[in-house]
Amino acid sequence: ILDSTDSAKIIGELLGGTGKEAMFKAQHQISLWKNDLKTPEEAVQTASNAWEQQTARVYASYQETLQSYQAVDFDDLIRLPAVLLQQNSEVRNKWQRRLRYLLVDECQDTNTCQFTLMKLLTGAEGMFTAVGDDDQSIYAWRGANMENLRKMQEDYPQMKVIKLEQNYRSTARILKIANKVIENNPKLFTKKLWSQFGEGEIVKVVACQSEQHEADWVVSQIVKQKLVGGDKTQYADFAVLY
Template sequence: MKLNPQQLQAVKYLGGPLLVLAGAGSGKTGVITQKIKHLITDVGYAPHHVAAITFTNKAAREMQERVGKMLPKKHTRGLTICTFHSLGMRILREEAPHIGYKKNFSILDGTDSAKILNELLGGTGKEALYKTQHQISLWKNDLKTPEDIIQTASNEWDRQMAAVYAGYQATLEHYQAVDFDDLIRLPALLLQQNSEVRHKWQLRLRYLLVDECQDTNACQYTLMKLLTGAEGMFTAVGDDDQSIYAWRGANMENLRQMQADYPQMKVIKLEQNYRSTARILKVANKVIENNPKLFKKTLWSQFGMGEHIKIVACQHEQHEAEWVVGQIVKQKLVGGDKTRYADFAVLYRGNHQARVFEEALRSARVP
């Protein structure tokens, strides 16, 4: 991978905390993987002192594959590339006795925790259960305890939920179990309260690379901060224009907080896009220009202007699906054997919109 000047600067910079503002399609995964290679082969970091933290298992796998192709086995032995949840679990398994847990504690999925909450709520129906589960998850991601909620509760519902939360947590402890949110919350609290354990993990993970940091919640950001210590030997990669997890407690303010917590932090912007033509970028920049922004950036491309974008008004969703499928069939006819169905994509906002397109494609015999 040939790096552009900004990407190269991001890979080489080791003068302290670094925020890489990576616009869409600007090659951020390449920067992270090249930086891992640089840290291990050029700077001399031992692989087990380097950790790259991603948000999804898919992103972690992709990164592991890329690094595997770039470095020989001996240079990746002990290297950590995993999600926040996996890292949290690793810390918890090792440090469980510090928080009164056995090392073989069990991890509950959403269905398991719903059963416990359902009993505590006395079976009040699906909607109340979902609302409670979501609220407790948000509180945990915000590092709030039941006691915190009771102290600040402004209404009866919050007070009742705080009591359910307390009961739920007591049940988890009794069963020697944790839920997904605890996998990050408990290590964050442990590192906050126990300087010996904190120091041990800071010495172990000496350089941290964090992907999609605009999607971190308070809990993940706290864990990251505790692991990197005052020196802040980390590279955080993110983009305030691509934050999509607010509903799950993600807080874009963490990017602003990062600047306050690390005043010496360097910011490098990746604005060259390798995915789209200039016209698509121009339209995208226009669509998001009124979003509240923490950092100003303008994506550009060297792929030329590209084709015009059509905006089509349809009468209803069936008409829309038929029009889209009609376009695909037409283009396929014009392109002949050179055009494959795999060259087309239909994007929609929510899964509930897929069905109309599926039906229209089926009736037009498009696979």
């Protein structure tokens, strides 16, 4: 199994040493094609410009190189089983019988390849539980497709949706602000977060000039509110989430 450094080195050699930026850009595009279950031939046919044409040809050579090494990259670890299950009914039936129940976490961040693998493993019965939140989809840049949540409802009309709207971490004020921020998102599932922890303190929104300024401001608030010293807490007792 080649890690990202190994695969980048191969792609760089196939590009003829055009620099790290070009190498990483091509590597990212090839990864997106794999996550979308596109073969090198399909990538060539659907290329929209000269750069994509060139990268698609590199993709083809890259796959040939992997095969000659009897190697796979990280994307292949999901892509190859998905293709195998698509093309081989005997293998597909075997694994559908063996894996009778699936739990899919962070379903909003699945890409086409992962979603296809899930469907091939669950089969027509669809004995699975998927946990996901369309307002927390943050991996589109690496191929995650939030449409998978919508497709799931279409592919499995018998699916039961259970909304988990109670928040066990935050107070009501924080959730009201969160609800306000995400209300403009395109919605697949409407939700209203709530908490049993009461209203809580007023939330401050502070604009900082830089990362350093942000760090300085946080520490200044700890000092200003005299939270450290005497028999109180020490600086080591604080954690900053960012």
